[in-house]
Amino acid sequence: MSLDRFSAFSFVDRITSINNYGEINGSFKIPEHLDFFPNTLVAEAIGQLAAWFAMSTLNFTSRPVAALAGQINYHGEVYPGETLSLAARIDSCDSDSVTYSGLAVVGERLILELMDCTGAMLPQEEFDDSKLVENQFQLLETIGAKENRLAAVPCIQVTNLHADAIGTLEACLIIPDQADFFADHFPNKPVFPATLLMYALTSMVMKKINNRSPHSTIPNINISAMRRVKVRSWIEPGEYLSLKAEFLPTERSPKSVKLTANHAGKLVASALLELTAIESPQAV
Structure with a gap:
């Protein structure tokens, strides 16, 4: 490290x-x-x-x-x-x-x-x-830790992002064998942080929404909440996760999105992502 x-x-x-x-x-x-x-x-x-x-x-x-x-x-x-x-x-x-x-x-x-x-x-x-x-x-x-010591945001991006016709989004997340953040999380037992997994899941949803067609009638959307966040097992260095987001926003309205992460066919984490529409300013 x-x-x-x-x-x-x-x-x-x-x-x-x-x-x-x-x-x-x-x-x-x-x-x-x-x-x-x-x-x-x-x-x-x-x-x-x-x-x-x-x-x-x-x-x-x-x-x-x-x-x-x-x-x-x-x-x-x-x-x-x-x-x-x-x-x-x-x-x-x-x-x-x-x-x-x-x-x-x-x-x-x-x-x-x-x-x-x-x-x-x-x-x-x-x-x-x-x-x-x-x-x-x-x-x-007492005196506090040194500020500005974080050199980079420790976020891992997904790969192989794919969406089907019914609003299901899938991607892969490859956990690195080595990373600086494992020195803090944790030195004796490296574990991939749950919050980095949640970042990967939420960012793939927002990436898909933000890349929609310019002619789409879906309003601009933000994340309003995550509910029922649960990580069920350790995520270790070098593991390969399959990520899924179901019930993506339709042309009608935003909705809750079911997020899951699986390793070797076993569910390791889940959450519900709540999305909300951003109202555009009315033209005068």
Whole structure:
């Protein structure tokens, strides 16, 4: 790996407050040199903030992994150079699991909300060095981590994108054998992040919609939410995933899109993508 630890897939620069009532706040500055920063990584930043609370509560002996999210609401975009203000509310945290919600804002602008999220707590030693993680937590609580340390957005693009006549979209996602983000996720057990999988799934849908015919009557469309996000098993380096999006928008109206990812014929992840039409300004 070419980057220092906590540089390739760590999206909390500073923990600004934490209390015994399950509340934690922090921030992350989007480096100016990036071309973009997707909302799936904003969700990752909120989840990482909640993870810092959970790990510190259990003295860094365990960490939350896996991904269950009841709902992720998209409210706006974030741009390079802006600073995310992050907040997480921990509803419960014990040696088995952590449940939480959270949000991210830029100034007065709400960017994203997480609701009804759950992570299973597993032994820290299986994934990382507990002392190194504890030292990073202390750094975040005091002077903060170095800003602009993220060299590039760690997103993997799909291949072999294909759509049929009934609104089903399929593609392939090849997980790299090696990538800088595995140094953070995780050094002892590299696992492909669920939020990068969600980025691949959502971006292939939006790519198809944005590439529609200029004569199409489908209105401009944005993502409004993701619901029932569930990752069922580890996604390891070198694996080959088959992605599918069903019930794409028709000429009538946008709708919910069913997203799935399979490996060797086995379902590994699923979610529902909610799309909304953007009203065009009326001509005067």
